[in-house]
Amino acid sequence: AQSVSQHNHHVILSEAASLELGCNYSYGGTVNLFWYVQYPGQHLQLLLKYFSGDPLVKGIKGFEAEFIKSKFSFNLRKPSVQWSDTAEYFCAVNPKTSYDKVIFGPGTSLSVIP
């Protein structure tokens, strides 16, 4: 079955530390890729997305992600985190042969300590 995995369930960092959250998917065909963020008490919102072209995509708030097709990965990075980045982060995959179906990973909870 198609699935999305995220490497860490919970990550704790100090402010200014660098962040990398791993995401892998099991689908073998062409995919659209997304990272969503859910801040405490808020609804999910889009951080960034990959459709085609440059595998390094930039999103809001200084986040970026790199698509490595050979590794079926779409890892999220930020060079220096802030306390306001405390949130839950979800990777999501949309197989292009199934235009309407979006599969989410289990999420990674990030806590940033001031």
Add this chain to the structure above:
Amino acid sequence: DVKVTQSSRYLVKRTGEKVFLECVQDMDHENMFWYRQDPGLGLRLIYFSYDVKMKEKGDIPEGYSVSREKKERFSLILESASTNQTSMYLCASRNRDNTYSNQPQHFGDGTRLSIL
């Protein structure tokens, strides 16, 4: 800005009751989705709809049904609620993808449903 509105933020129901969760979007999106969100499991797709009166099962459709009579409204129905359906339910909508771009989902605030 896209607005996805879920009818209730919190809901408490009893085992065996028929439960309706409503979702309305204001951007004329073709696709609408229902997920449940549980700690450690992320978002799991229950059903989605790609057009009026059209629906597809997601990964965990058992115990649920849906209705989409109008484009802007997508309802989730728990036919006979059980305690294992206690969860956060999220509705989302998005435009259909085209050749030139992929479309992100827009989420509602969620309904926290407790079945007693």
